[in-house]
Amino acid sequence: MVHWADYMAEKIIREHGDKEEYVVESGITPSGYVHIGNFREFFTAYIVGHALRDRGKRVRHIHMWDDYDRFRKVPKNVPPEWREHLTKPVREVPDPWGCHDSYAEHFMALFEEEVRRLEIEVDFLHAYELYRSGEYAEEVRLALQKRDVIKAILDGYRERAKQPPLDENWQPVMVYCPKCRKEAEFVSWDGEWKVSYRCPHCGSEGETDIREGNVKLRWRVDWPMRWSHFRVDFEPAGKDHLAAGGSYDTGKEIVEKVFGRLAPLTLMYEFVGIKGQRGKMSGSKGNVILLSDLYEVLEPGIIRFIYARSRPNKELRLDLGLGLLNLYDEFDRVERIYFGLESPGNPEEEKELRRTYELSMPRVPKRLRAQAPFRFLVTLVQMPHLDDEGIIRVLQEQGHLPENLEEEDLERTNLRIKLARNWVEKYAPDNVKFTLLDNPPELELGEKVREAMLELAGWFENHRNFTVEELNNVLYSIAKERGIQSREWFRVLYRVFIGRDRGPRLAPFLASIDRGFVVKRLRMEG
Incomplete structure (x- = not known):
């Protein structure tokens, strides 16, 4: 059975031809914490790129930070006075927590650090910098030139959905006021580089040059423009974007009829949640599980494995309770299968599991590293008389670890001991926890x-x-x-x-x- 990432890689090569470099893209608006659901888009792009690389292709993974989007609402965990910054670019909203240069950077910096721990090669790009530097200026002007074409495409989909057409004054762009930096009203375009605006917030009006970066494409035009600008071959998307008449459908027509390029191939990714948690995670609401949370109880390789083994279009619910022990058992088994120390008995299953492990790793280890059984570690870390060295000694005595541990074996074992302690403290159900009694209990014994x-x-x-x-x-x-x-x-x-x-x-x-x-x-x- 072909792994879904390999299937997509072959499809990209077949439909987009043999290219010098393939581009995969993911993107997020940093309006809140980037959680494990958002990460599914990122990892889906990464693993398809991984499959392309395994075919000898050069790949560039772009992750676009949409930090030039508007600050649309004040999240619950942000002071209400931040309302004064509504409609500014999220990159220009101050950081409420005072630790970064802006609201957007607060969330971007954390995610970028989390991704570094997964050893994933990626180019983090910023819409804010690309617009402000004038890199998109030609495409913005082209969109204004072909405004009627774009409006006709969007209205065609609106008609099919039995929605009214866009307003006659609709434009494919929005304008940020050069003075107060909030969203201003578009007044007119001179046919070249100047856009006239009127700001309802500070009262200023005048002209701004498209090359100065104050004029930004609206989402349904920005997305296909980006596909064209970076020659994107693959980008996954959520089901809202891939619904009939959604932004992928409209973008596909716009990129071909306005920017003259083919749309990238895509895959729909489904919801990611935590077993027992109701509702959808929201970075702005704060009810999220971050990669940082997973790092407290899971090895980076197992985090990658969770996403690699699951088809993106299947809902994924992580069990951080007892199910986490099964996850460690499963990962260790697949790792042993990869290194030929265990066999599932079914050649097709073995082939698929070996490929899943391979795609979970930026670089496959040269040999099987020591596997301290996590389930047993959960018991050992609760023993008051055992420090880390004592735990390792018990593991060796009971045959779980070799007598002579190499540095990478010791490093992995110490990490698992730490993760097991964290799991017992944060997620272990009461029936797993125990304390050795200091004194014998009073029991009636036969x-x-x-x-x-x-x-x-x-x-x-x-x-x-x-x-x-x-x-x-x-x-x-x-x-x-x-x-x-x-x-x-x-x-x-x-x-x-x-x-x-x-x-x-x-x-x-x-x-x-x-x-x-x-x-x-x-x-x-x-």
Whole structure:
């Protein structure tokens, strides 16, 4: 089965021909935090570029910051007095938090730092700088020249949707007042470079030169202009843009009839959310999960893997609860399959999983790095007597890590220990958390159970080196010899150590605890 990114890469080459360089694009208006839903557009563009590179093609990934868009509304987490900046470019609105040069830069800087951690090669471009430098001036003038063509295209779609046509005075551009920087009224165009304006905010009126960058194309014209300007071959889009008569449909006609180029190929990407969270994430509302949040509990490679394994047109819900443990298990399994240490048994499935792993990595490691099992780390990080070195020692004793760890193995293991601690603190359900009791609990124990505990204590004293499997066999045999049901036996042991009826897998858990502590507790000594 062909991975969806490979399918799209082949389609681009087939339909756009063999080119010296292919351009993939993503873009976001930095009007709020750039969350994991927005990231799906970015990653979809990236992974298609990755598939093109794997075919020996040169690729440029452009991420366009639409920071010349208007400041449309004041989010809940911004002081209400920011209303005075409405309709200014978001790049010129002050940062309410005072840590960046502007409102837009506050959000752009964070996302760019997050992306750097994923080792993704991308050119971050800024609409603000492109307009203000005059780079788009020729295209803005061309759009004004072909205003009637553009209006006819847009009105055609409006008619099909049974909407009224655009106003007779409609223009494909908007104007920012050169004085107060808020949106002004378009008055006229002289047929060359000058646009007359009138500002309802500060009362000024006059002319501005298109090359000065105060005249900006409206969204449905700006988008196709950009496709033409950068010769874009692929850009994913949300379903609102790809709906019938949406901005992709109109843009496709505008880029061909006005700017004389073909539209890029596209893929629709669906909603990304968090399991158990209602509603859609909104960067301006603040109810978002950021890449930074994922970095607290996931390796960068697993974040890339989440998006690479899922078709963009399928809704994606991340489970940061118990499902995260399954995600680590799945990723580690796919990684072992890639390096030939495990097989799913189905050649087609193996091929697809290997390709998914490959596309998840900017550079595939030369060998399989040590995989400290995250599920077990969740238990170990809750052991009060174990520091990071102690955890690594337990992992080595129980066969999860090699005795001699190379630097990259140690680095990955230490990262996973940190992530496991974060997960226990932030997302672990109560039934996963536990605390070792400082003193033995008061329990009424039957004679057989008491004997079993004393035998187990003796076994621990006499066996300094053993495997988890050997301990597990002993646990069952001690209970079986005395006719104790294993469920009852395990429940007693959990109560003795953590005061609960259930807990982590018992044999690895007991094997991880200091031997002396285990012996004293089994003898119910304080």
